[in-house]
Amino acid sequence: MDRRIRVLVAKPGLDGHDRGAKVIARALRDAGMEVIYTGLRQTPEMIVNAALQEDVQVIGLSILSGAHNTIVPRVLDLLRQNQMEDVKLVVGGIIPDEDAAELKRRGVAAVFQPGASLESVVEFIRAAAG
Amino acid sequence: MPKAPAASRVFTTLSGVPVQPVYGSEDLADLDAARDLGAPGEFPYTRGIHRDMYQGRLWTMRQFSGYATPEETNRRYHYLLEQGQTGLSVAFDLPTLMGYDSDHPFSEGEVGKCGVAICSLEDMEILFRGIPLGEVSVSMTINSPAAVLWAMYLAVAEQQGVAWSRLSGTIQNDILKEYIAQKEYIFPPRPSMRLVTDTIEFGARHTPRFNPISISGYHIREAGSTAVQELAFTLRDGVEYVEWALERGLAIDEFAPRLSFFFNAHNDFFEEIAKYRAARKLWAYLMRDRFGAKNERSLKLRFHSQTAGCSLTWQQPYNNVVRTAIQALAAVLGGTQSLHTNSLDEAYALPGEHAVTIALRTQQVMAYETDVTAAPDPLGGSYFLERLTLDSEAAARDYIRRIDEMGGMIPAIEQGFPQSEIASASYQYQRAVESGEKVIVGVNAYQAADEPIELLQIDQSAQDQQTRKLAALRARRDAGRVRRALDELQRAAEGTENTMPHILEAVRAYATLGEICDALRAVFGTYQETSHI
Structure with missing residues (x-):
């Protein structure tokens, strides 16, 4: 199947710093993927609904505010409740190492910390969705 | 041995402006010293707003600070003042910035994380316990609900017996850059501008030493803009605030002396210094020629x-200490009035005490050991710097003209113009980092295993404490007085009168930030941007 990879880029929580989310969205689009950007202040429910509606293979969450331990597990729970375990969840932002390990243990496919290259993000998503 | 990145490249500034191999007098043929420079302390203030600059008085060392509960932040403020800091600067958490109380469902997981949680006058009383507001100048980074937090501050001053006329400090209160860059907005642009104008008018009447706004390029730059975009959008925002205040019926020289600015100090040393110099010059000409300001203080651009x-x-x-020191030096050589130096741990978290102390010491070393303060505008006359200053000014004027042609900053924002200019610049920059054309030491060159550093941890207890305090406050206060104050505020918001006296009454009745913002949301509605990538 030559269907293009579909990715939802989402900004959950109250934070408005969308520089990273926008840069990633453009990089994925330039790499040939279909990118849907949710805009700001999305609840976990809104994100999972959008992922369902848009039929994406990957969700990318951008979180810089320190609220990841509250938000990410909720998104994972909702994915499970909706039988969407095949959708890969990746998280980017300011995520300390120990939190990143815990999120991965709970089911996050990858965590990208500051300084991660665009190429590494693109490659990971291509492999995960392939 | 690791391979060093090639030095034989085409040089550009951090913002991508090409740089010549060498500059000389022939590059300044269009420079007219009287028109473009003046002396320090003289129009157009390119060389600084004071004749004696730091010989007379050093910049204010003001570390932006706030985390967890008001109790914990109050302890940090006392610590910073004991360490020789000369002003305070309050960082609020995201729920406070967005006008939600700590017990609101949207606040879950965010309380005290990016700053201090302030829900009511009670929290503000705790925040400034033992700090004499008549003596310490206080800056508050608050925008959409700025009028409410400022009213709380004014009420604390009343309780301390400090006359409002003695208060000095700043509220950021720059909503336009929120739509453009930082995106912490609540209401749509026009009612937001009305609230800002209410505070400017109220300040002009009651708080002669307080800056009711800090027109900010900082966040525009952090969102990925170039130096020129930061300069241009910030000054054009300033023009917008002036036009609204004039429309309100204020005279230019009544309020313009209290407009203040806030710029980023980024890595490109000379481009940054040129930016500050061009900003002063542009503002002086805009104020004199576009708005007819007569008071010299209206013409002088003061900035943090x-x-x-x-x-x-x-x-x-640890490399961040070095970056910060060089950036801070640019701000000082560019004539800043106050300065925050970032802490080495701020890519991870809010700063820990040890890290913030090094950041403050960086300023103290520069101020007391290096003599960079000896002469005003010490780099003035450099061929390279003067060329960059003229070019920054010209490029900014071009942006300002384009935004004027769109009908001002609000239509420009509604069309997504500044937002998309910034997004493109930030993407280009990231591409340059990706290709190795821009080197970031430790990231895309000279990598090494990371040394772990100690970080400030903020746990769930901040939210629990705030929630308990709120429940007790709601049970204790005079509910009838709260209801009446909120009804009155809503009525005022529906009309055209200044909302500040009504916000003050609501605050004194211990209405919470969330309740006051809800009253305003009911009248103004909320804003949702159309996102483009």
Whole structure:
């Protein structure tokens, strides 16, 4: 199947710093993927609904505010409740190492910390969705 | 041995402006010293707003600070003042910035994380316990609900017996850059501008030493803009605030002396200094020629600066001390009035005490050991710097003209113009980092295993404490007085009168931030941007 990879880029929580989310969205689009950007202040429910509606293979969450331990597990729970375990969840932002390990243990496919290259993000998503 | 990145490249500034191999007098043929420079302290203030600059008085060392509960932040403020800091600067958490109380469902997981949680006058009383507001100047980084937090501050001053006329400090209160860059907005642009104008008018009447606004390029730059975009959008925002205040019926020289600015201090040393010099010059001409300001104080652009948070790296965090020192030096050589130096751990978290102390010491070393303060505008006359200053000014004027042609900053924002200019610049920059054309030490060159550093941890207890305090406050206060004050505020918001006296009454009745913002949301509605990538 030559269907293009579909990715939802989402900004959950109250934070408005969308520089990273926008840069990633453009990089994925330039790499040939279909990118849907949710805009700001999305609840976990809104994100999972959008992922369902848009039929994406990957969700990318951008979180810089320190609220990841509250938000990410909720998104994972909702994915499970909706039988969407095949959708890969990746998280980017300011995520300390120990939190990143815990999120991965709970089911996050990858965590990208500051300084991660665009190429590494693109490659990971291509492999995960392939 | 690791391979060093090639030095034989085409040089550009951080913002991508090409740089010649060498500059000389032939590059300044169009420079007219009287028109473009003046002497320090003289129109157009390119060389600084004071004749004696730091010989007379050093800049204010003001570390932006706030985390967890008001009790904990109050302890940090006392610590910073004991360490020789000369002003305070309040960082609020995201729920406070968005006008939600700590017990609101949207606040879950966010309380005290990016700053201090302030829900009511009670919290503000705790925040400034033991701090004499008549003596310490206080800056508050608050925008959409700025009028409410400022009213709380004014009420604390009343309780301390300090006359409002003695208060000095700043509220950021710059909503336009929120739509453009930082995106912490509540209401749509026009009612937001009305609230800002209410505070400017109220300040002009009641708080002669307080800056009711800090027109900010900092966040525009952090969002990925170039130096020129930061300069241009910030000054054009300033023009917008002036036009609204004039429309309100204020005379230019009544309020313009209290307009203040806030710029980023990024890595490109000379480009940054040129930016500050061009900003002063542009503002002086705009105020004199476009608005007919007569008072010299209206013409002088005063600014705070902060080193670039977005330049800090997660990798090899101790290198951040060096970046910050160089950036801070640019701000000082550019004539800043106050300065925040970032802490080495800020790519990870809010700063710990040890890290913030090094950041403050960086300013103290510069101020007392280096003599960079000896002469005003010490780099003035440099061929390279003067060329960059003229070019920055010309490029900014071009942006300002384009925004004028769109009908001002609000239509420009509604069309997504500044937002998309910034997004393109930030993407280009990231591409340049990706290709290795821009080197970031420790990230795309000279990598090494990371040394772990100690970080400030903020746990769930901040939210629990705030929630308990709120429940007790709601049970204790005079509910009838709260209801009446909120009804009155809503009525005022529906009309055209100044909302500040009504916000003050609601605050004194211990209405919470969330309740006051809800009253305003009911009248103004909320804003949702159309996102483009």
